[in-house]
Amino acid sequence: MTIHSIIIEVIQIVVLLFTAPLFAGWIKMVKCWLQGRTSPSIFQPYRDIRKLFSKDVTLAEHASWIFRFTPYLVFGVSILAGCVIPFISTELPLEAVADVIALVALFAIARFFTALAGMDIGTAFGGMGSSREMTIASLAEPAMLMAVFAVSLASHSTSLPQMVLTVSQGYALLRPSLVFALLAFVLIVLAETGRIPVDNPATHLELTMIHEAMILEYSGRHLALLEWAGMMKLFLFVALGIASFFPWGIALSDDPIFVLTAFPILLLKLGIVGICLGIVEVGLAKMRIFRISEFLGSAFLFATIGMLSFFILE
């Protein structure tokens, strides 16, 4: 481990913390443009977070330590995940800590505690949100693991830097297993980060909200941490997708020049993904909750076909 790689790790964390709200703001802008509305500034998420940090926390009388602990845990887990996913460089000292399966488990821990916190206060909405979130999670996680397995079969490793290395060489996009894994991954990202066909991040309508229902009782800095972690989760999933399917531009060494060029390329890719997400969100209506099983079932199917076609066709 050199001093270089530690600096890169720090750069990754800083990029994660400050690009995630920018990305969320960008998606909101694209959506507003497509709907013909005047958009808020791209920096609006930063202002929202700052405002929430300066407000007092209102705790329910029956809140236990779980409720108070969850925002910090979710935030910490997001940062840890950001240390593991290579989006600037593959030279990460912490990548040995967690491979891609452990990464899925990290996200599962965050979700588990959010669901517990949703039920902790004992309001009806919290429990409803937790129940829905776990329903979606139970369908999305197997699909996610299958998609990840399809990619790691193609690169013969579950370590993320190794996957980046293999995919960036060769005709990756012509390999059927990767194409199907990508299709599955897109559906899973939409479900996991609560985007439109599955959940609407902008709504607080009682009967339709899923993620928002769980964190309804949070306020002040707790809410700020959770919202920030939510934006980071979206960023991380997109970064994971970029690392596994479009890794061109990620620095493969700790050479400072490659590291410096990696950042603008990352911003460019994020911009493109943001436009695609915006188009998807504007073009689709939210699904009925009972159709989510079909949606995630097809994600599972894509991932499985991806895995099978690795054995059959490659």
Added chain:
Amino acid sequence: MNPALAAQINSLLAAMVLLTAFGLLVQRRMNRLLQLFAVQGFLLGLSTGIVGFASGAHHLYISSVLTLTMKVVLLPYILLVLMRKLNIYREVETIMNVPTTLLIGIALVIFSYHLTAPIRELSTLMTRSTLAVALATVLLGFLMMITRKHAVTQIVGFLAMENGLLFAATSATYGMPLVVELGVALDLLIAAFIFGIFFFHISTTFDSLDVDQMARLKEED
């Protein structure tokens, strides 16, 4: 085009054919079903053409053109006209729900992979690995005929099975002799006309194209 790249493109097309087979299995709207069928035919024609080009078996071009005209234009058009005349737009009920059907479909793919693995070891053709996909397409078409109650979707399932057979012929032996392929194409066209006549008879007799109605045909005992 170098053979490795051609084989890779062919694999990708095979995977897409498999995907359309799954799509046919779960799609309930009739015009979407016909679109998917046309897409499957298109991918098949393309794949046949590429195999013909890469392997130097030039009679595959004729087979490819035949597939493109029959399965992308002619058969979907005939079925579309039939649908319009009979006022069918979607199938309301299937025998099984979507996730179960998909899981059975996945099991079928694994089964056909297992079944064709020895052949794959023996063959030296560049298309040997797509044989499993071809067999899976046949089986998925079969599954579609079993899980659907509607006469038109059963026909689409039957035609998808035929697609799978054609694909199997291309991947196992670089296509059947031209005479056989011409004969099969003609048979299909005639079959489509006969299906049309049958549909009209079924729908005038039973006021519905649900094949469950035909259980009424048997004598009471």
